[in-house]
Amino acid sequence: xxxxxxxxxxxxxxxxxxxxxxxxxxxxxxxxxxxxxxxxxxxxxxxxxxxxxxxxxxxxxxxxxxxxxxxxxxxxxxxxxxxxxxxxxxxxxxxxxxxxxxxxxxxxxxxxxxxxxxxxxxxxxxxxxxxxxxxxxxxxxxxxxxxxxxxxxxxxxxxxxxxxxxxxxxxxxxxxxxxxxxxxxxxxxxxxxxxxxxxxxxxxxxxxxxxxxxxxxxxxxxxxxxxxxxxxxxxxxxxxxxxxxxxxxxxxxxxxxxxxxxxxxxxxxxxxxxxxxxxxxxxxxxxxxxxxxxxxxxxxxxxxxxxxxxxxxxxxxxxxxxxx
Amino acid sequence: xxxxxxxxxxxxxxxxxxxxxxxxxxxxxxxxxxxxxxxxxxxxxxxxxxxxxxxxxxxxxxxxxxxxxxxxxxxxxxxxxxxxxxxxxxxxxxxxxxxxxxxxxxxxxxxxxxxxxxxxxxxxxxxxxxxxxxxxxxxxxxxxxxxxxxxxxxxxxxxxxxxxxxxxxxxxxxxxxxxxxxxxxxxxxxxxxxxxxxxxxxxxxxxxxxxxxxxxxxxxxxxxxxxxxxxxxxxxxxxxxxxxxxxxxxxxxxxxxxxxxxxxxxxxxxxxxxxxxxxxxxxxxxxxxxxxxxxxxxxxxxxxxxxxxxxxxxxxxxxxxxxxxxxxxxxxxxxxxxxxxxxxxxxxxxxxxxxxxxxxxxxxxxxxxxxxxxxxxxxxxxxxxxxxxxxxxxxxxxxxxxxxxxxxxxxxxxxxxxxxxxxxxxxxxxxxxxxxxxxxxxxxxxxxxxxxxxxxxxxxxxxxxxxxxxxxxxxxxxxxxxxxxxxxxxxxxxxxxxxxxxxxxxxxxxxxxxxxxxxxxxxxxxxxxxxxxxxxxxxxxxxxxxxxxxxxxxxxxxxx
Numbered sequence: 001x002x003x004x005x006x007x008x009x010x011x012x013x014x015x016x017x018x019x020x021x022x023x024x025x026x027x028x029x030x031x032x033x034x035x036x037x038x039x040x041x042x043x044x045x046x047x048x049x050x051x052x053x054x055x056x057x058x059x060x061x062x063x064x065x066x067x068x069x070x071x072x073x074x075x076x077x078x079x080x081x082x083x084x085x086x087x088x089x090x091x092x093x094x095x096x097x098x099x100x101x102x103x104x105x106x107x108x109x110x111x112x113x114x115x116x117x118x119x120x121x122x123x124x125x126x127x128x129x130x131x132x133x134x135x136x137x138x139x140x141x142x143x144x145x146x147x148x149x150x151x152x153x154x155x156x157x158x159x160x161x162x163x164x165x166x167x168x169x170x171x172x173x174x175x176x177x178x179x180x181x182x183x184x185x186x187x188x189x190x191x192x193x194x195x196x197x198x199x200x201x202x203x204x205x206x207x208x209x210x211x212x213x214x215x216x217x218x219x220x221x222x223x224x225x226x227x228x229x230x231x232x233x234x235x236x237x238x239x240x241x242x243x244x245x246x247x248x249x250x251x252x253x254x255x256x257x258x259x260x261x262x263x264x265x266x267x268x269x270x271x272x273x274x275x276x277x278x279x280x281x282x283x284x285x286x287x288x289x290x291x292x293x294x295x296x297x298x299x300x301x302x303x304x305x306x307x308x309x310x311x312x313x314x315x316x317x318x319x320x321x322x323x324x
Numbered sequence: 325x326x327x328x329x330x331x332x333x334x335x336x337x338x339x340x341x342x343x344x345x346x347x348x349x350x351x352x353x354x355x356x357x358x359x360x361x362x363x364x365x366x367x368x369x370x371x372x373x374x375x376x377x378x379x380x381x382x383x384x385x386x387x388x389x390x391x392x393x394x395x396x397x398x399x400x401x402x403x404x405x406x407x408x409x410x411x412x413x414x415x416x417x418x419x420x421x422x423x424x425x426x427x428x429x430x431x432x433x434x435x436x437x438x439x440x441x442x443x444x445x446x447x448x449x450x451x452x453x454x455x456x457x458x459x460x461x462x463x464x465x466x467x468x469x470x471x472x473x474x475x476x477x478x479x480x481x482x483x484x485x486x487x488x489x490x491x492x493x494x495x496x497x498x499x500x501x502x503x504x505x506x507x508x509x510x511x512x513x514x515x516x517x518x519x520x521x522x523x524x525x526x527x528x529x530x531x532x533x534x535x536x537x538x539x540x541x542x543x544x545x546x547x548x549x550x551x552x553x554x555x556x557x558x559x560x561x562x563x564x565x566x567x568x569x570x571x572x573x574x575x576x577x578x579x580x581x582x583x584x585x586x587x588x589x590x591x592x593x594x595x596x597x598x599x600x601x602x603x604x605x606x607x608x609x610x611x612x613x614x615x616x617x618x619x620x621x622x623x624x625x626x627x628x629x630x631x632x633x634x635x636x637x638x639x640x641x642x643x644x645x646x647x648x649x650x651x652x653x654x655x656x657x658x659x660x661x662x663x664x665x666x667x668x669x670x671x672x673x674x675x676x677x678x679x680x681x682x683x684x685x686x687x688x689x690x691x692x693x694x695x696x697x698x699x700x701x702x703x704x705x706x707x708x709x710x711x712x713x714x715x716x717x718x719x720x721x722x723x724x725x726x727x728x729x730x731x732x733x734x735x736x737x738x739x740x741x742x743x744x745x746x747x748x749x750x751x752x753x754x755x756x757x758x759x760x761x762x763x764x765x766x767x768x769x770x771x772x773x774x775x776x777x778x779x780x781x782x783x784x785x786x787x788x789x790x791x792x793x794x795x796x797x798x799x800x801x802x803x804x805x806x807x808x809x810x811x812x813x814x815x816x817x818x819x820x821x822x823x824x825x826x827x828x829x830x831x832x833x834x835x836x837x838x839x840x841x842x843x844x845x846x847x848x849x850x851x852x853x854x855x856x857x858x859x860x861x862x863x864x865x866x867x868x869x870x871x872x873x874x875x876x877x878x879x880x881x882x883x884x
Binding site: 063 | 403448460
């Protein structure tokens with residue numbers, strides 16, 4: 001595999017902000033709207049470099065995404081960014097009617113998605129967004145696994161006309177891809193590790209846990225597990241889901257999202273229709289999260305069933321069920 | 325510049341706006357007709373909002389906005405964002421009259437497979453089956469369009485372009501917090517290329533706005549958000565247009581035009597009635613409703629009547645008494661025996677009022693003097709057939725049209741329509757059929773003119789004349805009824821107004837007479853098409869004050 005073995009740590013938001021500046025330098029038509037979180041989202045860098053192309057609308061998310069829609073109406077590639085709790089949390093209607101219905105060239109890139117927001121607690125832990133965003137026609141939903149993915153996907157979404165929702169996590173995460181691993185195609189999953197006994201499909205920060213689980217399953221149980229980075233939740237890689245079902249049987253999904261309607265839901269829908277196998281979904285069990293200090297995020301994941309160990313247990317359990 | 329005077333918080337504007345006033349009124353009338361027919365055909369839709377905003381959208385699309393129906397994506401176009409999108413039938417009708425799509429398509433409104441969706445959809449290649457060219461914005465969810473307009477305004481300004489962005493918002497819509505998010509941001513960004521127009525009709529779905537969620541003092545709210553605020557009567561298109569002209573002059577902030585309107589304006593029983601926010605009229609009423617929309621009348625007091633001179637005072641009184649226009653009779657002592665005043669007087673009177681100036685030239689060789697009347701900023705200029713040849717008339721009309729003035733022609737009681745006029749019917753907006761021999765005020769009405777007026781009216785309609793018939797001479801509350809019946813829709817009233825000791829009362833009497841004539845015509849029509857009892861029921865609260873004159877007291881009181 002063309003993957004980074006060093007497992008450095010990097011910040012997705014930094015990657016986003018930096019790539020935005022790079023793309024802004026190349027594309028004069030690119031503009032950005034922020035909502036009093038530009039420092040945190042790292043879009044401030046773009047604003048410092050191109051002050052006339054950056055618009056800070058204050059704490060007003062409905063205005064944020066609707067202004068982005070207007071900018072796109074007049075021909076701009078418009079980025080709108082803030083925390084996932086509020087975008088889409090506070091402006092679902094505007095995203096649906098002002099952006100998706102007219103299919104405008106607006107890129108919603110948000111951070112602080114999932115439980116890993118940490119200290120701020122459940123009010124800020126957005127765990128419903130994949131579900132709501134993927135239910136809107138014309139919207140495409142991306143959940144990158146690391147900073148490198150963010151950089152590659154930024155280029156893809158700028159090159160592809162129409163609305164995108166890309167969700168980033170707050171904490172720095174381990175780097176999975178190398179810069180030269182330009183293997184990102186909208187609508188395709190990336191097979192990070194091959195295997196024949198089960199497939200683990202993950203997105204976002206959970207991809208690292210999936211890789212770790214596959215290591216454990218091989219080391220402790222002699223199982224070879226395929227690991228797929230399902231960064232493109234919509235459109236989703238139907239072909240790959242069918243192929244994995246056929247070749248490995250059991251599919252286990254894991255995501256930093258409510259168990260209902262997320263990436264796992266999308267995989268289960270496809271699998272049930274194209275090649276039914278046992279699909280086990282891991283995610284937040286339809287409950288709200290809670291605060292945790294930054295150094296407790298690992299424990300928070302464990303508490304809510306999002307750890308590598310949980311994946312291991314689930315794969316073993318699923319395989320036992322399959323044999324019955 | 326036109327004189328502007330502040331008056332109790334309301335800004336009044338003088339006319340002379342170069343907008344071919346009568347023609348614009350006809351186009352707006354067409355919009356209402358198409359909208360109500362479409363709604364009735366669809367069986368649902370929002371007549372109230374379509375009608376309250378008809379002048380707003382008409383003033384923009386037919387006069388002020390830079391746009392081209394043949395090039396909907398023209399880069400230099402002005403944008404119109406219909407944020408209160410439930411005015412869709414009126415909006416679509418405005419696009420149809422502008423030429424964005426065939427007028428006949430209005431009958432497909434809200435039907436399966438139609439391009440005219442319940443709420444307009446932004447036009448694009450992929451949505452071409454559900455949208456029409458000229459639609460910039462997909463509305464339907466309230467409160468979003470103003471923010472989208474901000475985005476457009478920011479982008480076009482960034483590109484150094486001159487496009488102006490107009491956004492129609494509603495007063496019910498202003499309940500949405502996002503309106504105020506946008507209000508804050510637009511003044512932050514100093515978006516002088518953005519003009520919002522508030523359709524202040526005071527009614528929302530559940531009832532009156534001030535009961536559901538009070539919006540007043542709305543003017544103070546927008547001022548506090550640091551917008552340039554202009555308040556107008558939203559059914560006086562001349563005030564709207566002047567307000568837009570003022571908005572163009574402001575360079576450091578966005579403008580909001582608070583257009584005080586009446587929901588359902590145009591069809592009396594739908595007027596100011598929350599019931600008609602989102603209800604369709606029955607299909608069988610369509611012919612009567614269309615007739616009502618075509619029956620709007622304008623009363624134009626003639627200031628040479630009554631005591632001589634003191635024109636200023638007469639104009640002020642007319643305006644206060646609810647006159648629709650001011651009629652100015654210019655007499656030169658040659659074509660007619662008397663002399664009244666000329667263009668210099670009109671120029672002096674012009675700044676006194678916001679009402680249109682309906683100028684009637686009873687002079688020899690009008691061609692020689694036409695430029696003076698153009699310069700005096702008249703809104704309608706009518707010349708006599710007896711003083712023109714086809715050639716001179718055609719030069720006069722083309723000069724008037726070039727200057728945005730409604731051209732008219734007048735004929736004396738003994739004169740017939742000249743045959744050459746039939747080639748020019750699309751260029752003229754009004755035909756005055758004199759019911760006295762012109763030359764002085766206070767003459768007696770010549771009743772033989774009535775059959776002539778009726779015949780001319782019918783004949784001209786057959787030749788596709790869409791303008792107004794104007795009755796001038798001896799019009800009082802008795803004869804008004806007859807000329808209305810003969811097809812006149814502009815009534816020049818002289819002595820009947822200024823000869824009275826109670827001018828206000830005289831105006832009310834004239835309007836009442838015209839309204840009785842209108843209701844009688846509509847009721848006759850309803851009887852003819854077999855919907856009399858149904859019409860009486862729908863119209864009951866309007867007809868009660870007219871019941872005795874219409875002889876329908878028993879019928880009306882029998883309705884439960």
